[in-house]
Amino acid sequence: MQQELSIDSRALAARFPRDFTWGVATSAFQIEGATQQDGRGESIWDAFCRRTGVIADASNGDVACDHYHRWQDDLDLIAGLGVNAYRFSVAWPRVQPLGQGAWNAAGLAFYDRLLDGLLQRGVAPHLTLNHWDLPQALQEQGGWAARDTVHRFVDYGLELARRFGDRLSSLTTHNEPFVQAVLGNETGIFAPGIHHRRTAMQVAHHLLLSHGLALRALRAEGVDCRLGIVLNLAPVEAASDSEADRARARLEDGRLVRWYIDPLLRGSYPDDVWMDLGADVPEIHGDDMKIISTPMDFLGVNYYSRSVVNAGGAVDPKQLGAKVTDMGWEVYPEGLTKLLCRLHRDYSIPDLYVTENGAAFPDEWRDGGVHDVERRDYIARHIAAAGAALAAGVPLKGFMVWSLMDNFEWASGYAKRFGIVHVDYATQRRTPKASAIWYRDFLLGMRRREAA
Ligand code: IFM
Numbered sequence: 318m319q320q321e322l323s324i325d326s327r328a329l330a331a332r333f334p335r336d337f338t339w340g341v342a343t344s345a346f347q348i349e350g351a352t353q354q355d356g357r358g359e360s361i362w363d364a365f366c367r368r369t370g371v372i373a374d375a376s377n378g379d380v381a382c383d384h385y386h387r388w389q390d391d392l393d394l395i396a397g398l399g400v401n402a403y404r405f406s407v408a409w410p411r412v413q414p415l416g417q418g419a420w421n422a423a424g425l426a427f428y429d430r431l432l433d434g435l436l437q438r439g440v441a442p443h444l445t446l447n448h449w450d451l452p453q454a455l456q457e458q459g460g461w462a463a464r465d466t467v468h469r470f471v472d473y474g475l476e477l478a479r480r481f482g483d484r485l486s487s488l489t490t491h492n493e494p495f496v497q498a499v500l501g502n503e504t505g506i507f508a509p510g511i512h513h514r515r516t517a518m519q520v521a522h523h524l525l526l527s528h529g530l531a532l533r534a535l536r537a538e539g540v541d542c543r544l545g546i547v548l549n550l551a552p553v554e555a556a557s558d559s560e561a562d563r564a565r566a567r568l569e570d571g572r573l574v575r576w577y578i579d580p581l582l583r584g585s586y587p588d589d590v591w592m593d594l595g596a597d598v599p600e601i602h603g604d605d606m607k608i609i610s611t612p613m614d615f616l617g618v619n620y621y622s623r624s625v626v627n628a629g630g631a632v633d634p635k636q637l638g639a640k641v642t643d644m645g646w647e648v649y650p651e652g653l654t655k656l657l658c659r660l661h662r663d664y665s666i667p668d669l670y671v672t673e674n675g676a677a678f679p680d681e682w683r684d685g686g687v688h689d690v691e692r693r694d695y696i697a698r699h700i701a702a703a704g705a706a707l708a709a710g711v712p713l714k715g716f717m718v719w720s721l722m723d724n725f726e727w728a729s730g731y732a733k734r735f736g737i738v739h740v741d742y743a744t745q746r747r748t749p750k751a752s753a754i755w756y757r758d759f760l761l762g763m764r765r766r767e768a769a
Pocket of ligand 1: 344347493619673719726727735
Protein backbone atom coordinates (compact mmCIF):
# COMPACT_ATOMS: atom_id res chain seq x y z
CA MET A 318 0.00 0.00 0.00
CA GLN A 319 1.34 3.36 -0.96
CA GLN A 320 1.22 6.02 1.72
CA GLU A 321 -1.40 8.68 0.93
CA LEU A 322 -0.35 12.24 0.24
CA SER A 323 -1.73 14.62 2.87
CA ILE A 324 -2.26 17.37 0.27
CA ASP A 325 -5.43 17.52 -1.82
CA SER A 326 -4.00 17.65 -5.36
CA ARG A 327 -7.23 19.01 -6.88
CA ALA A 328 -7.44 21.89 -4.44
CA LEU A 329 -3.74 22.54 -5.02
CA ALA A 330 -4.13 22.62 -8.79
CA ALA A 331 -6.95 25.13 -8.47
CA ARG A 332 -4.51 27.67 -6.99
CA PHE A 333 -2.56 28.08 -10.22
CA PRO A 334 -3.56 30.02 -13.35
CA ARG A 335 -4.01 28.32 -16.71
CA ASP A 336 -0.96 29.88 -18.28
CA PHE A 337 1.38 28.75 -15.50
CA THR A 338 4.62 27.11 -16.67
CA TRP A 339 5.11 23.57 -15.36
CA GLY A 340 8.38 21.88 -16.13
CA VAL A 341 11.21 19.55 -15.34
CA ALA A 342 14.89 20.55 -15.39
CA THR A 343 18.30 19.04 -16.16
CA SER A 344 21.75 20.27 -17.15
CA ALA A 345 24.10 19.17 -19.90
CA PHE A 346 27.05 17.80 -17.91
CA GLN A 347 24.76 15.94 -15.52
CA ILE A 348 22.92 13.93 -18.18
CA GLU A 349 24.50 14.02 -21.64
CA GLY A 350 27.59 11.79 -21.41
CA ALA A 351 29.41 11.43 -24.78
CA THR A 352 32.08 13.75 -23.47
CA GLN A 353 34.58 12.75 -26.11
CA GLN A 354 32.28 12.34 -29.05
CA ASP A 355 31.56 14.31 -32.21
CA GLY A 356 34.18 16.95 -31.54
CA ARG A 357 33.13 18.04 -28.03
CA GLY A 358 35.90 19.90 -26.23
CA GLU A 359 36.88 19.38 -22.62
CA SER A 360 35.08 21.16 -19.78
CA ILE A 361 36.36 22.09 -16.34
CA TRP A 362 34.22 19.30 -14.90
CA ASP A 363 35.89 16.67 -17.10
CA ALA A 364 39.26 17.85 -15.81
CA PHE A 365 38.06 18.11 -12.19
CA CYS A 366 36.65 14.56 -12.18
CA ARG A 367 40.10 13.22 -13.01
CA ARG A 368 41.47 14.47 -9.68
CA THR A 369 41.70 11.92 -6.90
CA GLY A 370 39.22 12.11 -4.04
CA VAL A 371 37.04 14.98 -5.27
CA ILE A 372 34.00 12.98 -6.46
CA ALA A 373 32.42 10.77 -3.78
CA ASP A 374 32.19 7.65 -5.95
CA ALA A 375 35.18 8.53 -8.16
CA SER A 376 32.82 8.79 -11.14
CA ASN A 377 32.66 11.29 -14.01
CA GLY A 378 30.32 12.54 -16.71
CA ASP A 379 31.62 10.32 -19.52
CA VAL A 380 28.39 8.33 -19.84
CA ALA A 381 26.05 9.92 -17.27
CA CYS A 382 22.47 9.24 -18.49
CA ASP A 383 23.65 8.80 -22.08
CA HIS A 384 21.13 11.47 -23.00
CA TYR A 385 23.24 12.47 -26.02
CA HIS A 386 22.18 9.19 -27.64
CA ARG A 387 18.83 8.65 -25.93
CA TRP A 388 17.43 12.17 -26.31
CA GLN A 389 14.41 11.11 -28.34
CA ASP A 390 13.24 8.64 -25.70
CA ASP A 391 13.94 11.23 -23.03
CA LEU A 392 11.83 13.80 -24.86
CA ASP A 393 9.01 11.25 -25.03
CA LEU A 394 9.40 10.78 -21.30
CA ILE A 395 9.16 14.53 -20.74
CA ALA A 396 6.09 14.85 -22.96
CA GLY A 397 4.53 11.87 -21.17
CA LEU A 398 4.68 13.78 -17.89
CA GLY A 399 2.33 16.40 -19.30
CA VAL A 400 4.67 19.31 -18.55
CA ASN A 401 4.61 22.33 -20.85
CA ALA A 402 8.26 23.29 -20.31
CA TYR A 403 11.73 21.75 -20.22
CA ARG A 404 14.73 23.53 -18.73
CA PHE A 405 18.09 22.28 -19.98
CA SER A 406 21.55 23.67 -20.65
CA VAL A 407 23.92 23.71 -23.58
CA ALA A 408 27.42 22.36 -23.00
CA TRP A 409 29.57 25.24 -24.21
CA PRO A 410 32.53 22.93 -25.08
CA ARG A 411 30.21 20.79 -27.21
CA VAL A 412 29.32 23.69 -29.47
CA GLN A 413 32.59 25.64 -29.26
CA PRO A 414 35.31 23.24 -28.10
CA LEU A 415 37.88 25.87 -27.06
CA GLY A 416 35.39 28.50 -25.84
CA GLN A 417 36.45 30.81 -28.68
CA GLY A 418 37.03 30.50 -32.40
CA ALA A 419 35.65 27.52 -34.32
CA TRP A 420 32.11 26.22 -33.83
CA ASN A 421 31.41 22.49 -33.75
CA ALA A 422 28.72 21.68 -36.31
CA ALA A 423 27.91 18.27 -34.77
CA GLY A 424 27.42 19.80 -31.33
CA LEU A 425 25.17 22.56 -32.67
CA ALA A 426 23.18 19.97 -34.62
CA PHE A 427 22.47 18.05 -31.42
CA TYR A 428 20.77 21.03 -29.79
CA ASP A 429 19.04 21.89 -33.04
CA ARG A 430 17.40 18.45 -33.05
CA LEU A 431 16.61 18.71 -29.35
CA LEU A 432 14.78 22.01 -29.81
CA ASP A 433 12.77 20.75 -32.77
CA GLY A 434 11.98 17.56 -30.86
CA LEU A 435 10.66 19.54 -27.90
CA LEU A 436 8.51 21.82 -30.06
CA GLN A 437 7.11 18.83 -31.98
CA ARG A 438 6.01 17.41 -28.65
CA GLY A 439 4.41 20.68 -27.49
CA VAL A 440 7.03 21.34 -24.80
CA ALA A 441 8.52 24.85 -24.54
CA PRO A 442 12.34 24.97 -24.43
CA HIS A 443 14.00 27.00 -21.64
CA LEU A 444 17.72 27.12 -22.41
CA THR A 445 20.56 27.90 -20.00
CA LEU A 446 23.86 29.01 -21.51
CA ASN A 447 26.10 28.23 -18.55
CA HIS A 448 25.35 25.45 -16.08
CA TRP A 449 28.97 25.24 -14.86
CA ASP A 450 30.78 23.38 -17.69
CA LEU A 451 33.18 26.09 -18.85
CA PRO A 452 35.55 24.98 -21.65
CA GLN A 453 38.79 23.85 -19.99
CA ALA A 454 40.76 25.81 -22.61
CA LEU A 455 39.31 29.03 -21.17
CA GLN A 456 40.10 27.90 -17.62
CA GLU A 457 43.70 27.57 -18.71
CA GLN A 458 43.60 31.27 -19.60
CA GLY A 459 42.26 32.23 -16.18
CA GLY A 460 38.64 31.01 -16.42
CA TRP A 461 35.91 33.23 -15.02
CA ALA A 462 38.52 35.14 -13.00
CA ALA A 463 39.83 36.58 -16.30
CA ARG A 464 37.87 39.53 -17.68
CA ASP A 465 38.33 38.25 -21.21
CA THR A 466 36.07 35.25 -20.44
CA VAL A 467 33.19 37.74 -20.10
CA HIS A 468 33.58 38.64 -23.78
CA ARG A 469 33.99 35.03 -24.86
CA PHE A 470 30.70 34.26 -23.09
CA VAL A 471 28.88 37.10 -24.85
CA ASP A 472 30.09 35.78 -28.24
CA TYR A 473 28.91 32.29 -27.31
CA GLY A 474 25.52 33.57 -26.16
CA LEU A 475 25.05 35.62 -29.31
CA GLU A 476 25.84 32.70 -31.59
CA LEU A 477 23.36 30.45 -29.80
CA ALA A 478 20.68 33.12 -29.74
CA ARG A 479 21.10 33.72 -33.49
CA ARG A 480 20.72 30.03 -34.22
CA PHE A 481 18.12 29.04 -31.63
CA GLY A 482 16.51 32.20 -30.23
CA ASP A 483 13.31 32.02 -32.28
CA ARG A 484 12.54 28.56 -30.87
CA LEU A 485 13.14 29.40 -27.20
CA SER A 486 10.65 30.44 -24.55
CA SER A 487 13.43 31.72 -22.35
CA LEU A 488 17.18 32.05 -22.29
CA THR A 489 19.06 32.03 -18.98
CA THR A 490 22.60 33.32 -18.89
CA HIS A 491 23.94 31.56 -15.78
CA ASN A 492 22.82 28.94 -13.33
CA GLU A 493 23.73 29.70 -9.71
CA PRO A 494 26.69 32.14 -9.90
CA PHE A 495 27.18 31.73 -6.12
CA VAL A 496 27.91 28.02 -6.51
CA GLN A 497 30.24 28.52 -9.46
CA ALA A 498 32.14 31.29 -7.68
CA VAL A 499 32.27 30.09 -4.09
CA LEU A 500 32.15 26.29 -4.31
CA GLY A 501 34.35 26.33 -7.39
CA ASN A 502 36.91 28.91 -6.30
CA GLU A 503 36.76 29.47 -2.53
CA THR A 504 35.94 26.14 -0.89
CA GLY A 505 37.16 24.32 -4.01
CA ILE A 506 34.75 21.39 -3.66
CA PHE A 507 33.48 21.94 -7.22
CA ALA A 508 35.35 22.56 -10.49
CA PRO A 509 37.77 24.16 -11.06
CA GLY A 510 38.76 23.29 -7.47
CA ILE A 511 40.45 26.56 -6.45
CA HIS A 512 40.78 27.67 -2.82
CA HIS A 513 41.10 31.45 -2.96
CA ARG A 514 38.46 33.90 -1.76
CA ARG A 515 39.53 36.87 -3.86
CA THR A 516 39.41 34.72 -7.00
CA ALA A 517 35.91 33.59 -6.03
CA MET A 518 34.71 37.18 -5.70
CA GLN A 519 36.25 38.14 -9.04
CA VAL A 520 34.56 35.13 -10.64
CA ALA A 521 31.21 36.17 -9.15
CA HIS A 522 31.66 39.69 -10.50
CA HIS A 523 32.56 38.48 -13.99
CA LEU A 524 29.62 36.08 -14.08
CA LEU A 525 27.25 38.94 -13.22
CA LEU A 526 28.97 41.29 -15.66
CA SER A 527 28.78 38.76 -18.49
CA HIS A 528 25.09 38.30 -17.73
CA GLY A 529 24.43 42.04 -18.15
CA LEU A 530 26.60 42.37 -21.25
CA ALA A 531 24.98 39.32 -22.83
CA LEU A 532 21.50 40.75 -22.16
CA ARG A 533 22.46 43.99 -23.91
CA ALA A 534 24.01 42.18 -26.87
CA LEU A 535 21.06 39.81 -27.25
CA ARG A 536 18.55 42.64 -27.13
CA ALA A 537 20.56 44.63 -29.68
CA GLU A 538 20.46 41.56 -31.88
CA GLY A 539 16.65 41.51 -31.61
CA VAL A 540 16.38 38.15 -29.82
CA ASP A 541 12.77 38.00 -28.78
CA CYS A 542 12.66 35.26 -26.12
CA ARG A 543 12.60 36.16 -22.42
CA LEU A 544 16.02 36.77 -20.86
CA GLY A 545 17.08 36.22 -17.26
CA ILE A 546 19.38 34.56 -14.74
CA VAL A 547 18.95 31.77 -12.18
CA LEU A 548 20.13 32.14 -8.56
CA ASN A 549 20.26 29.62 -5.73
CA LEU A 550 18.57 31.41 -2.86
CA ALA A 551 17.48 30.48 0.65
CA PRO A 552 16.17 32.29 3.69
CA VAL A 553 19.05 32.61 6.15
CA GLU A 554 17.71 32.57 9.70
CA ALA A 555 19.38 33.20 13.05
CA ALA A 556 19.38 30.22 15.44
CA SER A 557 18.42 32.52 18.32
CA ASP A 558 17.56 36.14 19.05
CA SER A 559 21.05 36.85 20.34
CA GLU A 560 22.81 39.80 18.75
CA ALA A 561 25.73 37.58 17.69
CA ASP A 562 23.51 35.03 15.93
CA ARG A 563 21.49 37.72 14.20
CA ALA A 564 24.61 39.55 13.00
CA ARG A 565 26.00 36.35 11.52
CA ALA A 566 22.68 35.54 9.84
CA ARG A 567 22.63 39.01 8.26
CA LEU A 568 26.16 38.57 6.93
CA GLU A 569 25.43 35.10 5.53
CA ASP A 570 22.28 36.47 3.90
CA GLY A 571 24.50 39.14 2.37
CA ARG A 572 26.96 36.59 1.03
CA LEU A 573 24.37 34.22 -0.42
CA VAL A 574 21.41 36.38 -1.38
CA ARG A 575 22.13 40.14 -1.45
CA TRP A 576 25.57 39.85 -3.10
CA TYR A 577 23.75 38.63 -6.23
CA ILE A 578 20.30 40.19 -6.03
CA ASP A 579 21.45 43.71 -5.12
CA PRO A 580 23.76 44.28 -8.11
CA LEU A 581 21.25 42.68 -10.49
CA LEU A 582 18.23 44.62 -9.27
CA ARG A 583 19.72 47.70 -7.56
CA GLY A 584 23.03 48.17 -9.31
CA SER A 585 25.29 47.97 -6.23
CA TYR A 586 26.95 45.44 -3.95
CA PRO A 587 25.76 45.40 -0.31
CA ASP A 588 27.99 47.58 1.89
CA ASP A 589 28.16 45.18 4.84
CA VAL A 590 29.55 42.31 2.75
CA TRP A 591 31.86 44.66 0.85
CA MET A 592 33.36 45.83 4.18
CA ASP A 593 33.61 42.29 5.47
CA LEU A 594 35.54 41.16 2.38
CA GLY A 595 38.39 43.59 3.07
CA ALA A 596 41.16 43.01 0.52
CA ASP A 597 39.14 40.27 -1.21
CA VAL A 598 36.72 42.64 -2.96
CA PRO A 599 36.57 42.23 -6.74
CA GLU A 600 38.08 44.66 -9.23
CA ILE A 601 35.28 46.67 -10.85
CA HIS A 602 35.56 48.86 -13.95
CA GLY A 603 33.67 52.08 -14.79
CA ASP A 604 30.23 51.01 -16.01
CA ASP A 605 30.19 47.46 -14.64
CA MET A 606 27.41 47.98 -12.10
CA LYS A 607 25.17 49.71 -14.66
CA ILE A 608 25.72 46.81 -17.06
CA ILE A 609 25.01 44.17 -14.40
CA SER A 610 21.70 45.83 -13.53
CA THR A 611 20.44 45.84 -17.14
CA PRO A 612 16.72 45.07 -16.72
CA MET A 613 15.88 41.41 -17.22
CA ASP A 614 12.58 39.74 -18.04
CA PHE A 615 12.65 37.14 -15.28
CA LEU A 616 14.56 35.88 -12.29
CA GLY A 617 14.82 32.13 -11.76
CA VAL A 618 15.02 30.89 -8.19
CA ASN A 619 16.44 27.48 -7.28
CA TYR A 620 15.08 26.59 -3.87
CA TYR A 621 15.88 23.52 -1.79
CA SER A 622 16.08 24.51 1.87
CA ARG A 623 16.76 27.26 4.38
CA SER A 624 19.98 27.95 6.23
CA VAL A 625 20.02 28.41 10.01
CA VAL A 626 23.14 30.03 11.44
CA ASN A 627 24.52 30.95 14.82
CA ALA A 628 27.52 33.13 15.61
CA GLY A 629 29.83 30.25 14.69
CA GLY A 630 28.27 29.57 11.27
CA ALA A 631 25.79 27.08 9.80
CA VAL A 632 23.85 24.89 12.23
CA ASP A 633 23.43 21.23 11.24
CA PRO A 634 19.67 20.79 10.55
CA LYS A 635 19.76 17.49 12.46
CA GLN A 636 20.55 19.50 15.59
CA LEU A 637 17.26 21.33 14.99
CA GLY A 638 15.43 18.01 14.95
CA ALA A 639 14.41 18.78 11.36
CA LYS A 640 13.61 16.24 8.66
CA VAL A 641 16.47 16.20 6.15
CA THR A 642 16.95 14.88 2.63
CA ASP A 643 19.74 12.54 1.55
CA MET A 644 21.91 15.66 1.00
CA GLY A 645 21.44 16.58 4.68
CA TRP A 646 19.30 19.58 3.67
CA GLU A 647 16.34 20.49 5.87
CA VAL A 648 12.88 19.95 4.37
CA TYR A 649 11.40 23.43 4.81
CA PRO A 650 8.69 24.28 2.26
CA GLU A 651 7.52 27.42 4.09
CA GLY A 652 10.97 28.88 3.33
CA LEU A 653 9.99 29.04 -0.34
CA THR A 654 6.93 31.17 0.42
CA LYS A 655 9.01 33.43 2.68
CA LEU A 656 11.77 33.80 0.11
CA LEU A 657 9.46 34.63 -2.80
CA CYS A 658 7.46 37.10 -0.70
CA ARG A 659 10.67 38.79 0.45
CA LEU A 660 11.93 39.20 -3.11
CA HIS A 661 8.60 40.70 -4.08
CA ARG A 662 8.53 43.01 -1.06
CA ASP A 663 12.13 44.23 -1.05
CA TYR A 664 12.98 44.48 -4.73
CA SER A 665 11.41 45.71 -7.88
CA ILE A 666 11.26 42.19 -9.16
CA PRO A 667 10.64 41.00 -12.69
CA ASP A 668 8.60 37.83 -13.24
CA LEU A 669 9.74 34.99 -11.01
CA TYR A 670 10.11 31.30 -11.77
CA VAL A 671 11.02 28.48 -9.43
CA THR A 672 13.56 27.01 -11.82
CA GLU A 673 14.60 24.12 -9.56
CA ASN A 674 13.01 22.34 -6.65
CA GLY A 675 13.30 18.71 -5.68
CA ALA A 676 15.05 16.32 -3.35
CA ALA A 677 17.51 13.47 -3.11
CA PHE A 678 16.17 10.51 -1.15
CA PRO A 679 17.21 6.86 -1.23
CA ASP A 680 14.77 5.04 -3.52
CA GLU A 681 12.62 2.21 -2.28
CA TRP A 682 11.92 -0.43 -4.94
CA ARG A 683 8.78 -2.53 -4.42
CA ASP A 684 6.71 -4.57 -6.88
CA GLY A 685 8.75 -3.30 -9.82
CA GLY A 686 8.30 0.38 -8.97
CA VAL A 687 10.00 3.12 -6.97
CA HIS A 688 7.81 4.29 -4.11
CA ASP A 689 9.50 7.59 -3.41
CA VAL A 690 6.78 9.01 -1.19
CA GLU A 691 9.24 11.36 0.52
CA ARG A 692 10.21 12.97 -2.80
CA ARG A 693 6.57 13.09 -3.92
CA ASP A 694 5.53 14.78 -0.65
CA TYR A 695 8.51 17.16 -0.81
CA ILE A 696 7.54 18.33 -4.29
CA ALA A 697 3.82 18.58 -3.51
CA ARG A 698 4.50 20.61 -0.35
CA HIS A 699 6.78 22.97 -2.25
CA ILE A 700 4.21 23.44 -4.98
CA ALA A 701 1.76 24.32 -2.20
CA ALA A 702 4.31 26.82 -0.82
CA ALA A 703 4.67 28.34 -4.31
CA GLY A 704 0.87 28.58 -4.49
CA ALA A 705 0.84 30.45 -1.16
CA ALA A 706 3.32 33.00 -2.57
CA LEU A 707 1.17 33.40 -5.66
CA ALA A 708 -1.89 34.02 -3.47
CA ALA A 709 0.12 36.68 -1.61
CA GLY A 710 0.62 38.57 -4.87
CA VAL A 711 4.07 37.35 -5.95
CA PRO A 712 4.40 37.43 -9.78
CA LEU A 713 5.34 33.75 -9.96
CA LYS A 714 5.04 32.34 -13.46
CA GLY A 715 6.39 28.82 -13.29
CA PHE A 716 7.69 25.85 -11.33
CA MET A 717 10.24 23.31 -12.57
CA VAL A 718 11.08 20.09 -10.78
CA TRP A 719 14.74 19.16 -10.31
CA SER A 720 15.24 16.75 -11.83
CA LEU A 721 13.66 14.93 -14.73
CA MET A 722 15.84 11.91 -13.97
CA ASP A 723 18.61 10.72 -11.66
CA ASN A 724 21.92 12.10 -12.85
CA PHE A 725 25.50 13.09 -12.01
CA GLU A 726 25.17 15.06 -8.79
CA TRP A 727 28.53 16.84 -9.02
CA ALA A 728 30.87 16.07 -6.08
CA SER A 729 28.39 13.42 -4.87
CA GLY A 730 28.71 11.50 -8.15
CA TYR A 731 25.80 9.15 -8.87
CA ALA A 732 25.19 8.31 -5.21
CA LYS A 733 22.51 10.97 -4.70
CA ARG A 734 19.35 10.61 -6.73
CA PHE A 735 17.20 13.69 -7.45
CA GLY A 736 15.21 12.25 -10.35
CA ILE A 737 11.47 11.75 -10.52
CA VAL A 738 12.46 9.14 -13.10
CA HIS A 739 14.84 6.42 -11.93
CA VAL A 740 17.91 5.67 -14.03
CA ASP A 741 19.53 2.25 -13.85
CA TYR A 742 23.06 3.26 -14.83
CA ALA A 743 24.03 -0.29 -15.83
CA THR A 744 21.28 -0.60 -18.45
CA GLN A 745 20.23 3.06 -18.83
CA ARG A 746 16.66 1.94 -18.25
CA ARG A 747 14.35 4.77 -17.16
CA THR A 748 11.52 4.05 -14.68
CA PRO A 749 9.14 6.82 -13.62
CA LYS A 750 8.93 6.89 -9.82
CA ALA A 751 5.79 7.50 -7.75
CA SER A 752 6.75 11.21 -7.68
CA ALA A 753 6.67 11.36 -11.50
CA ILE A 754 3.30 9.60 -11.58
CA TRP A 755 1.94 12.01 -8.98
CA TYR A 756 3.27 15.05 -10.94
CA ARG A 757 1.77 13.70 -14.17
CA ASP A 758 -1.62 13.08 -12.53
CA PHE A 759 -1.53 16.49 -10.87
CA LEU A 760 -0.94 18.16 -14.25
CA LEU A 761 -3.50 15.96 -15.95
CA GLY A 762 -6.08 16.92 -13.32
CA MET A 763 -5.31 20.56 -13.98
CA ARG A 764 -5.76 20.19 -17.75
CA ARG A 765 -9.07 18.36 -17.24
CA ARG A 766 -10.31 21.10 -14.94
CA GLU A 767 -9.32 23.70 -17.53
CA ALA A 768 -11.06 21.79 -20.31
CA ALA A 769 -14.30 21.37 -18.30
O1 IFM B 1 22.10 19.15 -9.22
C1 IFM B 1 22.11 20.48 -8.81
C2 IFM B 1 21.95 21.42 -9.99
O2 IFM B 1 22.92 21.20 -10.96
C3 IFM B 1 22.04 22.85 -9.54
N1 IFM B 1 21.16 23.10 -8.43
C4 IFM B 1 21.16 22.19 -7.32
C5 IFM B 1 21.01 20.77 -7.83
C6 IFM B 1 21.01 19.78 -6.63
O3 IFM B 1 22.19 19.88 -5.92
